[in-house]
Amino acid sequence: MATxxxxxxxxxxxxxxxxxxKGDLAQAxxxxxxxxxxxxxxxxxxxxxxxxxxxxxxxKKAVNLLAQVIAVKPKMxxxxxxxxxxxxxxGSTAEAQQLFSDITLEKPDNAKxxxxxAQCAFDEGQWESAMAQAQQTVLIGGANFGAFYLLGRAAKLxxxxxxxxxALKRAEALMEKSIESNPDAPEGYFLRGEVRFxxxxxxxxxxxxxxxxxxxxxxxxxxxxxxxxxxxxMIAKRGICLQRLGKAEAAxxxxxxxxxxxxxxxxxxxxxxxxxxGE
Numbered sequence: 001m002a003t004x005x006x007x008x009x010x011x012x013x014x015x016x017x018x019x020x021x022k023g024d025l026a027q028a029x030x031x032x033x034x035x036x037x038x039x040x041x042x043x044x045x046x047x048x049x050x051x052x053x054x055x056x057x058x059x060k061k062a063v064n065l066l067a068q069v070i071a072v073k074p075k076m077x078x079x080x081x082x083x084x085x086x087x088x089x090x091g092s093t094a095e096a097q098q099l100f101s102d103i104t105l106e107k108p109d110n111a112k113x114x115x116x117x118a119q120c121a122f123d124e125g126q127w128e129s130a131m132a133q134a135q136q137t138v139l140i141g142g143a144n145f146g147a148f149y150l151l152g153r154a155a156k157l158x159x160x161x162x163x164x165x166x167a168l169k170r171a172e173a174l175m176e177k178s179i180e181s182n183p184d185a186p187e188g189y190f191l192r193g194e195v196r197f198x199x200x201x202x203x204x205x206x207x208x209x210x211x212x213x214x215x216x217x218x219x220x221x222x223x224x225x226x227x228x229x230x231x232x233x234m235i236a237k238r239g240i241c242l243q244r245l246g247k248a249e250a251a252x253x254x255x256x257x258x259x260x261x262x263x264x265x266x267x268x269x270x271x272x273x274x275x276x277x278g279e
């Protein structure tokens with residue numbers, strides 16, 4: 001597994017970064033792990049490996065690795081931010097919120113930490129707070145899809161009609177650019193579908209979920225802008241759209257497809273009528 005740069009920890013680290021940037025996370029994990037086996041004090045490799053596991057939908061592994069980095073480098077803000085997001089993905093909202101808060105006290109302009117606080121508030125049902133923090137994220141330079149998407153959802157739930165249409169429109173436009181630049185990747189279609197779902201444009205959302213499903217690999221975990229999803233999530237959202245559009249038979253077929261892959265899938269059970277939406 002020698003790299004172009006030679007059989008050294010740093011060469012494996014560099015190859016891992018390249019693979020990670022290309023989205024080949026399995027290959028990146030191999031390179032970072034090889035780096036660590038050769039140099040078990042390579043903090044940057046532990047950090048990047050933790051980020052890979054977070055993107056692979058394995059936040060517990062990410063937390064363990066990132067905690068090791070912070071034990072050695074307690075002032076390393078990027079690792080602390082990533083640890084907070086991994087904690088949030090595990091459902092440890094209070095711990096994540098404390099980590100994000102500590103970071104924003106030190107670095108008020110850290111957009112990723114501020115957006116993390118917005119996500120914590122959103123997860124706790126604090127719509128106005130989530131909206132305000134997402135707006136602040138945009139103002140300090142974090143004007144990306146994640147910020148506009150969260151701002152739009154929070155504002156809609158807060159019934160702030162003067163805010164959410166524009167925020168969702170900007171989130172949608174950013175995903176359209178992403179699709180234009182990488183039309184074979186499923187992430188842009190799925191996330192544009194998510195925006196259109198919030199906009200209650202279920203027909204267009206359905207088209208996006210179908211396009212994402214057609215391009216997705218069955219066993220792959222996708223991660224983009226803090227959102228995590230699989231091909232089953234695409235099928236599930238497609239089924240819900242079909243149900244909202246009154247296409248009961250097609251929605252049931254989507255439910256059956258979900259249950260074939262995951263017999264305990266709650267959305268699948270709901271789509272075939274075996275479980276009420278609120279159960």
